[in-house]
Amino acid sequence: MSSSTPTSAEILRDAQPKRGGHLRVFLGYAPGVGKTFRMLEEAQHLKRQGKDIVIGYFEPHGRKDTIAKTAGLEMIPTRKINYRDVAFQEMDTDAIIRRHPAICVVDELAHTNVPGSERAKRWEDVQVLLDAGIDVITNMNIQHLESLNDHIFNITGVRVRETVPDWFVKCADEVVMVDATTGALLNRLKRGDIYALEKAQQAMENFFKESTLAALRELALRQTAHEVECREEPPGGAFDAFVPAREGDP
Amino acid sequence: MATDSPHRPSPDQLLAEVEREEVRKRRGRLKVFLGYASGVGKSFQMLDEGRRRHERGEDVVVCALQPEYPPEVQAVLRQLEIIPMLKMGADEIIDVPAVIERHPQVALIDGLAYDNPPGSPNCHRWQDVEQLLDAGISVVATVNLQYLEKLQDEVERITGKRASCTIPRGFLDRSSDEIMVVDAPAVDSLSREGSAADSATRLAEEHKLSRLRELALLVAASVIDRQLESYLRSHGMDSSWGVQERILVCVTPRSSAAQMLESGRRNADRFQGEFYVVYVNQPALSQEDRAILDQNLNYARQLGAQVEVLNGLDAAEAILKFAREKGITQIFIGHSMRQGAWRRLWSNLIERIIRSAEGIDVVVYPHQR
Numbered sequence: 041m042s043s044s045t046p047t048s049a050e051i052l053r054d055a056q057p058k059r060g061g062h063l064r065v066f067l068g069y070a071p072g073v074g075k076t077f078r079m080l081e082e083a084q085h086l087k088r089q090g091k092d093i094v095i096g097y098f099e100p101h102g103r104k105d106t107i108a109k110t111a112g113l114e115m116i117p118t119r120k121i122n123y124r125d126v127a128f129q130e131m132d133t134d135a136i137i138r139r140h141p142a143i144c145v146v147d148e149l150a151h152t153n154v155p156g157s158e159r160a161k162r163w164e165d166v167q168v169l170l171d172a173g174i175d176v177i178t179n180m181n182i183q184h185l186e187s188l189n190d191h192i193f194n195i196t197g198v199r200v201r202e203t204v205p206d207w208f209v210k211c212a213d214e215v216v217m218v219d220a221t222t223g224a225l226l227n228r229l230k231r232g233d234i235y236a237l238e239k240a241q242q243a244m245e246n247f248f249k250e251s252t253l254a255a256l257r258e259l260a261l262r263q264t265a266h267e268v269e270c271r272e273e274p275p276g277g278a279f280d281a282f283v284p285a286r287e288g289d290p
Numbered sequence: 291m292a293t294d295s296p297h298r299p300s301p302d303q304l305l306a307e308v309e310r311e312e313v314r315k316r317r318g319r320l321k322v323f324l325g326y327a328s329g330v331g332k333s334f335q336m337l338d339e340g341r342r343r344h345e346r347g348e349d350v351v352v353c354a355l356q357p358e359y360p361p362e363v364q365a366v367l368r369q370l371e372i373i374p375m376l377k378m379g380a381d382e383i384i385d386v387p388a389v390i391e392r393h394p395q396v397a398l399i400d401g402l403a404y405d406n407p408p409g410s411p412n413c414h415r416w417q418d419v420e421q422l423l424d425a426g427i428s429v430v431a432t433v434n435l436q437y438l439e440k441l442q443d444e445v446e447r448i449t450g451k452r453a454s455c456t457i458p459r460g461f462l463d464r465s466s467d468e469i470m471v472v473d474a475p476a477v478d479s480l481s482r483e484g485s486a487a488d489s490a491t492r493l494a495e496e497h498k499l500s501r502l503r504e505l506a507l508l509v510a511a512s513v514i515d516r517q518l519e520s521y522l523r524s525h526g527m528d529s530s531w532g533v534q535e536r537i538l539v540c541v542t543p544r545s546s547a548a549q550m551l552e553s554g555r556r557n558a559d560r561f562q563g564e565f566y567v568v569y570v571n572q573p574a575l576s577q578e579d580r581a582i583l584d585q586n587l588n589y590a591r592q593l594g595a596q597v598e599v600l601n602g603l604d605a606a607e608a609i610l611k612f613a614r615e616k617g618i619t620q621i622f623i624g625h626s627m628r629q630g631a632w633r634r635l636w637s638n639l640i641e642r643i644i645r646s647a648e649g650i651d652v653v654v655y656p657h658q659r
Binding site for chain 1: 321342362447468469470471472473474475476477478479481497499500504505507508510511514515517518521522525534616
């Protein structure tokens, strides 16, 4: 649908009242649980169904299995932004909107953009895509949920700076848990699948302790259950009053 | 939940733990992919894990398959060795002797909850799996939530149905080394075509699926909570920073506790946590105080709290003892606005609780009475 003459479907769509895109968030509990992999698998599945889907941003992290999953998917080139003489790659939100796919895949929702970008946070870019009527599939880890910041600090001893506001996640149509056992995750780490081996050793002494991972995993499962429950009941209560209304499925 | 003290395992407990550990080492390990319905992608994820293990050099063999698969699952299957199942009339069963003879490191079983047809060596497939585990073969298997015996009541409440064949409580509790949730949206907003009118049947179906999904996530969370607790115990670590929120509201006869109770309920709900309300017995209550207390405790019960009346001359000590036993994460306590000696006494009590409540958050509520 990238041709300059609009198709009849596009005209019909544009004639309808403006409707925000759907948002699906894959929620994990640590780097390496397979969020990006799962997201791309989903993208491949939707592409097979004939959906017009592109990758808006993808962080390869040098993981072979994950990179292989991008095969055949259209990727919108990133934008280079220079900051203190270093070129950073950021998602090119304008280019995605010009391309206007039905669905866009965006890796790492909690990412903070480099100074000089239009928007400070990637979730703000995602909001722009949604407002443009593009469905978005994205992912984040539980420790990036703003309201859990203190709780996560108590569990991990790490103060997470990149956070996503709760209302943004509450707005998602779907929150899906990407699970992995802590044993499997530690094995991936030991094999060097997640970080280079020396960094992995460091990680294992801090964030990737088995008990820490188990606690984060439990938290992510409970949070996802909570998100499922929230979408069951009609919204109510003081908090929901602050949630910007988005049209879409109830 | 832990009925014993979370702090100090007895020698018997330690011994039992060591023995369990030894049995675990000899036996194969079981990993279960738990889904809330068919079609969430359990088979694919489980078989794909098998494929990855195979690529890393593990000896992986597929031992039980579903009758039909979509193309992406078939593509994974083509990369794996399969031990054909045995025909038993119209049914098929795992060829246990052949698998034990072949003795792979890992056996993949797609569908744990099948009943074997009459005349099979074992009545249930989980018994076949038990044999494989006993033979030192690790098993990776899929199962649907609906087939777990211990969840039959809850599942029936949601779906109105009970499963005919189930995995017994003991099987998963005893030997399930690992459980993993295969999650997927109950309503797929991205693939849904057009704007099909929301028929009542479809909405009811989606509602059921959502509730099953929630149940699956919470079941996995509680399994992990238990594992985490036993891990912390066996490593001599304090488990008071646990993830499961356990809220304790302390009520007194003199407090208007409604706000505190409601806040406690909300906080417990937020993470499907537990909600306790205690009252420390005080001698010689006036009739008026007794009435207010009963009112508070009744309201607590209405809100679904587990209400307990504690005894002890030292209220602070009684509250803290209870909090440690239950692994409480937050204590809510009221602070009287009244003047005089009683207030000083109470302030002192709150101070002592705050000082001694290591790892527990204490929230103090002002009371306007």
